[in-house]
Amino acid sequence: MSTIKDVARVAGVSIATVSRVVNNGPKVGKKTRVKVTQVMEELGYTPNANARALVTQKSTTLGVIVPALTDPFFASLANGVDTIARQHNMQLLLSTSQQDAESERAAINLLIQQRCHSIVMHSKKLTDDELVDLCEKIPGLVLIDRVIDVIKHKCVWLDNEEGGKIAARHLMSLKHQQVACISSKYQIEDPTLRLRGFSQELGRAGIEINSQLIEYAEPNQQGGEIATQHLLASGQKFSAIFVYNDAMAIGAISTLEDNGYRVPADISVIGFDDVLISRYSRPKLTTLHYPIESMAQRAAQLSLDIKSKAGESAVEGYKYLPRLVKRESTNIKY
Amino acid sequence: MSTIKDVARVAGVSIATVSRVVNNGPKVGKKTRVKVTQVMEELGYTPNANARALVTQKSTTLGVIVPALTDPFFASLANGVDTIARQHNMQLLLSTSQQDAESERAAINLLIQQRCHSIVMHSKKLTDDELVDLCEKIPGLVLIDRVIDVIKHKCVWLDNEEGGKIAARHLMSLKHQQVACISSKYQIEDPTLRLRGFSQELGRAGIEINSQLIEYAEPNQQGGEIATQHLLASGQKFSAIFVYNDAMAIGAISTLEDNGYRVPADISVIGFDDVLISRYSRPKLTTLHYPIESMAQRAAQLSLDIKSKAGESAVEGYKYLPRLVKRESTNIKY
DNA sequence: TTGAAAGCGGTACCAG
DNA sequence: CTGGTACCGCTTTCAA
Numbered sequence: 001m002s003t004i005k006d007v008a009r010v011a012g013v014s015i016a017t018v019s020r021v022v023n024n025g026p027k028v029g030k031k032t033r034v035k036v037t038q039v040m041e042e043l044g045y046t047p048n049a050n051a052r053a054l055v056t057q058k059s060t061t062l063g064v065i066v067p068a069l070t071d072p073f074f075a076s077l078a079n080g081v082d083t084i085a086r087q088h089n090m091q092l093l094l095s096t097s098q099q100d101a102e103s104e105r106a107a108i109n110l111l112i113q114q115r116c117h118s119i120v121m122h123s124k125k126l127t128d129d130e131l132v133d134l135c136e137k138i139p140g141l142v143l144i145d146r147v148i149d150v151i152k153h154k155c156v157w158l159d160n161e162e163g164g165k166i167a168a169r170h171l172m173s174l175k176h177q178q179v180a181c182i183s184s185k186y187q188i189e190d191p192t193l194r195l196r197g198f199s200q201e202l203g204r205a206g207i208e209i210n211s212q213l214i215e216y217a218e219p220n221q222q223g224g225e226i227a228t229q230h231l232l233a234s235g236q237k238f239s240a241i242f243v244y245n246d247a248m249a250i251g252a253i254s255t256l257e258d259n260g261y262r263v264p265a266d267i268s269v270i271g272f273d274d275v276l277i278s279r280y281s282r283p284k285l286t287t288l289h290y291p292i293e294s295m296a297q298r299a300a301q302l303s304l305d306i307k308s309k310a311g312e313s314a315v316e317g318y319k320y321l322p323r324l325v326k327r328e329s330t331n332i333k334y
Numbered sequence: 335m336s337t338i339k340d341v342a343r344v345a346g347v348s349i350a351t352v353s354r355v356v357n358n359g360p361k362v363g364k365k366t367r368v369k370v371t372q373v374m375e376e377l378g379y380t381p382n383a384n385a386r387a388l389v390t391q392k393s394t395t396l397g398v399i400v401p402a403l404t405d406p407f408f409a410s411l412a413n414g415v416d417t418i419a420r421q422h423n424m425q426l427l428l429s430t431s432q433q434d435a436e437s438e439r440a441a442i443n444l445l446i447q448q449r450c451h452s453i454v455m456h457s458k459k460l461t462d463d464e465l466v467d468l469c470e471k472i473p474g475l476v477l478i479d480r481v482i483d484v485i486k487h488k489c490v491w492l493d494n495e496e497g498g499k500i501a502a503r504h505l506m507s508l509k510h511q512q513v514a515c516i517s518s519k520y521q522i523e524d525p526t527l528r529l530r531g532f533s534q535e536l537g538r539a540g541i542e543i544n545s546q547l548i549e550y551a552e553p554n555q556q557g558g559e560i561a562t563q564h565l566l567a568s569g570q571k572f573s574a575i576f577v578y579n580d581a582m583a584i585g586a587i588s589t590l591e592d593n594g595y596r597v598p599a600d601i602s603v604i605g606f607d608d609v610l611i612s613r614y615s616r617p618k619l620t621t622l623h624y625p626i627e628s629m630a631q632r633a634a635q636l637s638l639d640i641k642s643k644a645g646e647s648a649v650e651g652y653k654y655l656p657r658l659v660k661r662e663s664t665n666i667k668y
Numbered sequence: 669t670t671g672a673a674a675g676c677g678g679t680a681c682c683a684g
Numbered sequence: 685c686t687g688g689t690a691c692c693g694c695t696t697t698c699a700a
Contacts, residue, residue: 014688075406
């Protein structure tokens with residue numbers, strides 16, 4: 001791989017001049033510029049980003065930390081960050097965090113080693129304190145899908161509680177009175193907030209959720225199936241189910257139909273997230289759109305902005321609202 | 335961010351010594367080692383990967399080039415590479431190529447700038463010649479989902495033709511005689527090979543595909559729907575459809591059912607790829623598993639191996655076979 | 669066992 | 685407009 005020196009030697013100029021040409025610097029004679037450019041071509045010269053980063057103390061790399069890419073939700077998140085990265089001629093440096101605190105720490109350390117100054121991190125396992133510390137060390141660190149009050153201005157998150165409320169209003173507008181819920185057995189923030197918003201909003205209309213109609217299960221399709229079996233077995237009546245996420249919702253629908261219930265004719269089902277599969281399911285799933293890709297773009301932009309506006313207080317975190325996507329799995333109760 | 339010099343100064347040793355400690359180098363007094371380690375902690379010192387890469391001419395980064403991450407197929411590919419990267423304490427450097435030749439070139443150039451020596455590339459737009467040239471320039475470049483004869487040893491690909499044959503055998507074993515095909519309107523290699531294998535194998539059994547029963551459409555759900563409408567409208571009889579990919583297959587099923595046909599009771603449908611949605615569809619899709627994640631791991635490993643065994647001829651490319659995954663969308667013809 | 673010093677490939681300032 | 689040169693942070697001989 002040829003270096004700037006090679007180019008300089010062959011072109012018969014100094015490395016300083018080559019550097020100017022490479023960076024479109026001013027004050028380079030036209031002739032010289034042409035000559036140097038030509039030699040660069042000949043030699044297939046490409047500047048070494050490491051050397052550049054070293055001397056300029058800038059990185060052309062945008063870091064992302066997600067649990068894994070196999071989950072389409074996180075793939076979309078990474079994709080959103082990539083969109084912004086491309087706009088700035090930067091590249092994604094990806095670190096996966098495998099759902100445990102230690103990996104999350106390792107992931108961020110690797111990014112620090114690479115002197116990646118802008119990072120979008122999805123962290124569920126590190127404590128608030130640890131994240132606050134990290135934010136101090138890395139000014140360009142932005143958290144996504146999480147809010148921590150003291151560093152709100154570096155957070156981009158979804159209002160899960162409002163999502164629950166929207167779902168509740170939707171079902172009520174469809175005249176449903178007896179509703180069931182399927183939540184995640186992992187009592188992290190998201191499911192708790194969604195459920196809380198949901199029941200609060202129902203409560204405001206005088207509807208109380210029968211606690212026998214709340215099931216907790218693995219947040220995947222099978223979990224949805226099992227939870228639905230329990231719901232059915234409970235003997236309680238219900239005309240609609242609010243499900244923690246789309247995968248579970250699809251599992252729920254499948255169990256419902258296997259048991260002779262039509263969706264949405266007999267029972268309405270509403271999911272959450274609006275991931276790819278919700279569009280492919282039959283009936284197509286009514287769900288709450290989680291605008292993760294926009295959020296990721298916003299987070300990436302925020303991370304980049306912090307750097308440029310260092311010191312200014314203009315940069316703000318951002319709360320997103322889920323949006324109801326009415327498809328086919330919910331209907332008015334007869 | 336503190337540097338090696340800071341550590342050296344505070345610890346009262348030379349930077350050479352600090353470097354030795356960092357790299358677990360030999361010949362460091364125990365006391366010194368402890369002292370230095372402690373100072374590193376205090377200062378929160380992290381070695382600068384750029385500086386290291388510069389002097390060692392090695393990269394701790396594994397490059398991946400895919401069209402985009404939104405497609406779960408490519409997300410899985412990236413994930414496979416990440417798995418290997420993690421095993422080697424490396425990180426993913428991701429460049430997206432947006433489906434056009436120019437972006438693919440740009441993507442790889444960015445990786446070259448970063449002096450990323452191991453790269454797994456999914457390229458459909460660059461010409462064979464261009465890729466062969468690139469392979470020469472970048473020894474660690476490995477192609478995935480593509481074979482080029484001269485550089486076969488740097489390719490990891492799927493035998494699409496065999497996939498078509500397997501599908502054909504499966505449908506024949508189910509007694510289907512009149513089969514339809516839905517292919518992609520983009521006549522790149524994959525659909526062509528799948529279709530060729532499929533019809534060849536049928537041909538061996540004396541079954542010819544009625545050319546009116548071959549439809550070409552956009553390779554997505556909607557394309558599958560439209561193609562199926564055409565098939566139905568043609569008035570031709572058929573009891574099974576071999577579909578180019580799962581998204582189209584799901585579209586096909588949906589149109590079939592909308593028109594009163596039961597899948598698989600009336601018509602069997604077989605897809606290709608075995609992406610996430612095929613497990614979520616109703617009926618669950620019978621399809622050909624495309625082991626993209628294993629393939630990606632293999633490609634990444636290959637890329638890494640090339641570097642270490644430079645010069646040796648041991649490294650070989652690898653052809654993968656798709657595997658039939660029998661689920662619910664195909665059944666014996668009555 | 670430790671330190672001094674020569675780079676790795678660039679950038680940017682200062683002279684000329 | 686161009687060249688000389690002092691670093692950027694680190695690894696790696698070579699001596700001590």
